Each structure stands twice: as C-alpha cells, then as structure tokens.
Amino acid sequence: MKLAIATTINGQREEIAVHPNQTLLEFLRDELKLKGAVEGCSVGVCGSCTVLIDGKPVSSCLTLASNIEGKSVTTIEGLSQNGELDPVQQAFLKHQAFQCGFCTTGMIMAVKGLLNAHKQPSEEQARDYLSGNLCRCGTYKEVLAAVKELARP
Ligand code: FES
Ligand code: FES
Known part of the structure; x- marks a missing residue:
C-alpha cells in the first residue's frame, strides 16, 4: 500500500x-x-x-x-535558475572543489544549508557544519576556499 x-x-x-x-x-x-x-x-x-x-x-x-x-x-x-548555476556551484567550479565528483552534490547541498544557517560563516562554523560530508579525494581545502569566497560580505 x-x-x-x-x-x-x-x-x-x-x-x-x-x-x-x-x-x-x-x-x-x-x-x-x-x-x-x-x-x-x-x-x-x-x-x-x-x-x-x-x-x-x-x-x-x-x-x-x-x-x-x-x-x-x-x-x-x-539549484540553477534560468540556466544560471547557483553561486555555490559557481564557487565550487572556480575553486575546483571536486575531483571524482562522487561527494560533490552532497557537499554543495550541505554548503547551501550552511549559508542558510549562517550568512557569513566562519571557517570553524564551516568545518563543523560540513563534518558529516566525506570526500575520499580530499578536496576539503578547496571546499573551504569556496565557502570563504561565498561568505564574503
Ligand atoms: S548515503 Fe546517505 S549519508 Fe551516506
Ligand atoms: S571529489 Fe571524489 S569523493 Fe569528493
């Protein structure tokens, strides 16, 4: 049923x-x-x-x-609107915050959630919020760089 x-x-x-x-x-x-x-x-x-x-x-x-x-x-x-990638997707591209891409969609959605919760997250908040998203390729540094750019006033 x-x-x-x-x-x-x-x-x-x-x-x-x-x-x-x-x-x-x-x-x-x-x-x-x-x-x-x-x-x-x-x-x-x-x-x-x-x-x-x-x-x-x-x-x-x-x-x-x-x-x-x-x-x-x-x-x-x-996420994308009218053929335009979301700013989080654009930041991931700019900072090459992915390799194989397996974790990437989940990581991007987690960053969206982070930015919904904190408009200008600190690195500590970002690390804490994204701690449940694993990347076997080790792109954490690039993901944090993308978040840092998105957090700029
Ligand atoms: S597949 Fe859902 S948390 Fe890993
Ligand atoms: S980019 Fe390969 S698992 Fe994250």
Whole structure:
C-alpha cells in the first residue's frame, strides 16, 4: 500500500504516492529520476545523499519519503535558475572543489544549508557544519576556499 502525500520538490507542488518504508533517497532517484543525490554509505555517515528539507541539510538515505509531507525539498537539480548555476556551484567550479565528483552534490547541498544557517560563516562554523560530508579525494581545502569566497560580505 502506498501513502498519498502533498509536498514541494524543487519549488513545484507535488501530490505523490510513497511506500511507507521507502527512503527519500530511493524516492528521488527511483521514482522522480533525480539522480543528483548519491548513495554512498546508506547509513548516514558520508553525506553524499544530502538534500535540503525546509532549507536544512538532511541525509536522504536516513529520511523516510513519507516524512516530506507538507515540506519543501530541494535537490541539486533545483539549484540553477534560468540556466544560471547557483553561486555555490559557481564557487565550487572556480575553486575546483571536486575531483571524482562522487561527494560533490552532497557537499554543495550541505554548503547551501550552511549559508542558510549562517550568512557569513566562519571557517570553524564551516568545518563543523560540513563534518558529516566525506570526500575520499580530499578536496576539503578547496571546499573551504569556496565557502570563504561565498561568505564574503
Ligand atoms: S548515503 Fe546517505 S549519508 Fe551516506
Ligand atoms: S571529489 Fe571524489 S569523493 Fe569528493
């Protein structure tokens, strides 16, 4: 049996049907074909599946799809507007804050959440906020450089 819920995904109001035990990550990738959130560890440790719910980053592998009822979900696919990359995406490009790209969509969504919480985050706040996003390629220095630029007044 599926549950019918109303939600907003990347700015679009949606009436959707979800399985009670389906994760948000499964729903986004398998039903909506939004493949930006990536499955890494599946247990809430790596951050590669990060999306925003009401502006706050969550691990979509640990979130039931049914929990987005009445909420607003933003995925990496919802960031660019009118063909323009989001400033966070632009900063990642400028500072080459990625290598293989596996962690990158989750990292970008976590930085969006950081900037929603702190308009001008300190390096300490950024390190703390991004501590749940792992990058096996070790691009942390470049990610922090991108955040530093975005935090400029
Ligand atoms: S896949 Fe969700 S935190 Fe690793
Ligand atoms: S860019 Fe390869 S895991 Fe982060």
